[in-house]
Amino acid sequence: MLKKTLIATLLVGSAFGVAAKGLLPIPNGPFGALVDVNPYGATPQTAVIKTNGHVIKDVSIVVHKKDKNGIDIKYPVADNSMLTHGGVPVFGLYPGMMNKVTLSWTEDGKRNSFDYKIFAEGLPFESQGSLQFAPAPMTKVVKKAMKGFENRLYLVEQNAAIPGSSPHKRNQKGPGAYDWDASPQIFIIDTAGDIRWTLDPKAVHDSDNPKKAGFLMDVNQLADGSLIYGQGQGYHKMDLIGRDIYHREIPKGYVDFSHEIEELDNGHVLMRVGKKDYKNDIGDVVDTVRDTVIEVDQNGSVVEEWMLAEILDPYRDITILALDQSAVCLNVDLTKQGHTVSKEDLAHMPYGDISGVNAGRNWAHMNSVGYSPEDDSIILSLRHQSATVKIGRDKKVKWILGDPRGWNKELAAKVLQPVDSKGRDIKCENGVCEGDFDWTWTQHTSWLSARGTLTVFDNGDARGNTQPALPSMKYSRAVEYKVNEKDMTVEQVWEFGKERGYEWYAPITSEVEYQADKKTMFIFNGSRGMFQGKLNSGIIEIDPSNDEVKVEIDIKGNKAGAVGYRAEIIKPMF
Numbered sequence: 001m002l003k004k005t006l007i008a009t010l011l012v013g014s015a016f017g018v019a020a021k022g023l024l025p026i027p028n029g030p031f032g033a034l035v036d037v038n039p040y041g042a043t044p045q046t047a048v049i050k051t052n053g054h055v056i057k058d059v060s061i062v063v064h065k066k067d068k069n070g071i072d073i074k075y076p077v078a079d080n081s082m083l084t085h086g087g088v089p090v091f092g093l094y095p096g097m098m099n100k101v102t103l104s105w106t107e108d109g110k111r112n113s114f115d116y117k118i119f120a121e122g123l124p125f126e127s128q129g130s131l132q133f134a135p136a137p138m139t140k141v142v143k144k145a146m147k148g149f150e151n152r153l154y155l156v157e158q159n160a161a162i163p164g165s166s167p168h169k170r171n172q173k174g175p176g177a178y179d180w181d182a183s184p185q186i187f188i189i190d191t192a193g194d195i196r197w198t199l200d201p202k203a204v205h206d207s208d209n210p211k212k213a214g215f216l217m218d219v220n221q222l223a224d225g226s227l228i229y230g231q232g233q234g235y236h237k238m239d240l241i242g243r244d245i246y247h248r249e250i251p252k253g254y255v256d257f258s259h260e261i262e263e264l265d266n267g268h269v270l271m272r273v274g275k276k277d278y279k280n281d282i283g284d285v286v287d288t289v290r291d292t293v294i295e296v297d298q299n300g301s302v303v304e305e306w307m308l309a310e311i312l313d314p315y316r317d318i319t320i321l322a323l324d325q326s327a328v329c330l331n332v333d334l335t336k337q338g339h340t341v342s343k344e345d346l347a348h349m350p351y352g353d354i355s356g357v358n359a360g361r362n363w364a365h366m367n368s369v370g371y372s373p374e375d376d377s378i379i380l381s382l383r384h385q386s387a388t389v390k391i392g393r394d395k396k397v398k399w400i401l402g403d404p405r406g407w408n409k410e411l412a413a414k415v416l417q418p419v420d421s422k423g424r425d426i427k428c429e430n431g432v433c434e435g436d437f438d439w440t441w442t443q444h445t446s447w448l449s450a451r452g453t454l455t456v457f458d459n460g461d462a463r464g465n466t467q468p469a470l471p472s473m474k475y476s477r478a479v480e481y482k483v484n485e486k487d488m489t490v491e492q493v494w495e496f497g498k499e500r501g502y503e504w505y506a507p508i509t510s511e512v513e514y515q516a517d518k519k520t521m522f523i524f525n526g527s528r529g530m531f532q533g534k535l536n537s538g539i540i541e542i543d544p545s546n547d548e549v550k551v552e553i554d555i556k557g558n559k560a561g562a563v564g565y566r567a568e569i570i571k572p573m574f
Helices: 079-085 343-347 498-504
Strands: 005-007 036-037 048-049 055-065 073-078 085-093 098-108 110-119 137-145 153-161 181-191 194-199 217-223 229-230 234-239 242-251 262-264 269-275 292-296 302-307 366-372 377-382 387-392 397-402 444-448 454-458 475-483 489-496 512-514 520-528 536-543 548-556 562-570
Touching: 036 110, 036 242, 048 098, 048 520, 055 085, 073 085, 073 512, 079 085, 153 217, 153 536, 181 217, 217 262, 217 562, 229 262, 262 366, 269 366, 302 454, 397 475, 444 512, 454 512, 454 520, 475 512, 475 520, 489 520, 512 562, 536 562
Parallel strands: 366 444
Antiparallel strands: 005 036, 036 048, 048 085, 055 073, 055 098, 098 110, 137 548, 153 181, 153 562, 181 194, 217 229, 229 234, 234 242, 262 269, 269 292, 292 302, 366 377, 377 387, 387 397, 444 454, 454 475, 475 489, 512 520, 520 536, 520 562, 536 548
C-alpha cells in the first residue's frame, strides 16, 4: 500500500515539441504538475492532480485506453470534489503501467487541456501461496459490448476464504458467522475486461483485528457516487478515490454483518445481522445466525428491528432437509455433493452457522434485503426457506413467494397464488407448477425493479424441495415476477438461464437487477462451475424484451475458493 507524490511527465509528440527527447519531467507544468497517486492508501489505481491554489472550473478527465481494444474512461469533476480532495480526482488508471490522462479545465475565462502521464500502482491482492493460480482474477470477453454499452464499468466482489477459521471465536454454543474470514478481492473492470480499480485488502481487512476481520460484502454505489459496504462487525462508507467517510461498528446488541446493506433516502441504513444473546423459545441464550434486519440512523442508533424468528416459523424445515450439503453458502465441502440431512440429523445439530432449525442456527439464511418505499416494507430473500417474503414495519407478513408446503396455517394464508398472463390460476403440486411458472429455490437478491416487478436470481439447488437424480440436472436462472398484492397472486413474466443448463448452474451467491437507464437485466452468476473446480463468474447485460445479450464477460477466480459474490454497475461520480 504505497503512497507517492509524482512529477507529471509530458507525452511524446506533444505541443511542447520534445518528441526527440522522450519523456521529460515538467516541474513548471500546470499547477506545478504534482500528482498524488493512491492519495488515501486504499485504492491504488487512483490519483489526485494537485491544483496548488489555482481556481479552475468546468473540469473533466479522460483516462485513455491502453491500446486499440481498450476503453476510455471519461467524467466531469464538480467544484466541491476538488475542494474535498485538494485537486482533481483521477479514477480508472490501468494497474502497474503508465497511463495517459487528459485534464481539461477553464481558468480566467480560458479553456485549457493538458496530457499527464501517471504510473499507477500494481494489483494489491494478497497471496494465498500454493492455493493461488494468478495475481488477480482473469477475464474473458464472451460478447463484445454493443453500441451504447461500451463505457459500462462493473465492480466485482470476490472473497477468497482464508484456510481455517477466524482467530476471534466468540459463540460458545457453536460456530457463528463470526468464525468465517476471507481476504477481499474487490475490483472494477471495463467492458474490455481490464481491471481499472481495486480496493487494497490491507487497507480494509485484518484477520488479527476483530474490528476488521470477516467477509467484506455488498459493496454498492450510492446516489452521490460513494460506496457503502459491510464486513464482520462493522459497516463502512468511502468514496471512489479511497477517502474514508466513516467506519462504524454495528450496534452492540447485534453480531456478524454479512450479505446486505442498503442506505435509504433518509440516510438510514438497513443491514442484515444476527441478534446478540437472544433467548430462543426453549430458553437457550444464543447469537442468532443470518436472520435479523436492523435499521440504524445517521448516528448509528437502532431505530427498528425485524427478528424473523418471531415473525416467521424457524422450525419450517422442508428446504433445509433438501439442501445439497456440499454448498450451504459459506459451508462449501465438495465431498458432500448431493448429500442431504435427515430430521434426526436436525434434532442433534449444534447451534451456529449451520443449516438447522430454531433461532441460533442458520434456519433462514437471509441473503438480501430490499426496501419498498410505497408502503414502508422490507422484502427479504431467505435461501434456507426457498422463499421471498415481504414484511411491514408492523412486523406483519404481507406475502410469501415460494412453495406453499411446510408453512404453518397463519403463514400459509400469505403464500401468493401463481397465475398466467390472463390472471388464471396455475396449479402447483409437490413443488412443481403447470406451464412455465416455477418458484425460486435457494435464491439470492429478491429486489423490486423500476418497472414495478420483482427480480430474483434462482440458484436452483433443492428445486422442488428435493435433490435430482443427477447433479447435472440442476440449473440456475434469472427470473422476473409481477406481484398483485391486492389479489395475492404472482405471475412469472421473464426468465433467462434455464436453457444454458448445468454449465451455468450457480449453487451459491449471484444476483439479477433491472437497469432502468438501459432497460436491461444485469446478471451476475457468481459461482458457476464451482463443482467442476472452475471458479467461474459471469457478467451479462441482456434485453429482457428479446433476450439479446448486450455484453457478456467471464471472470475466472485466481485463488482456491475465490467465488464471486455480487457485482455492481459503477458510474464515475466526482
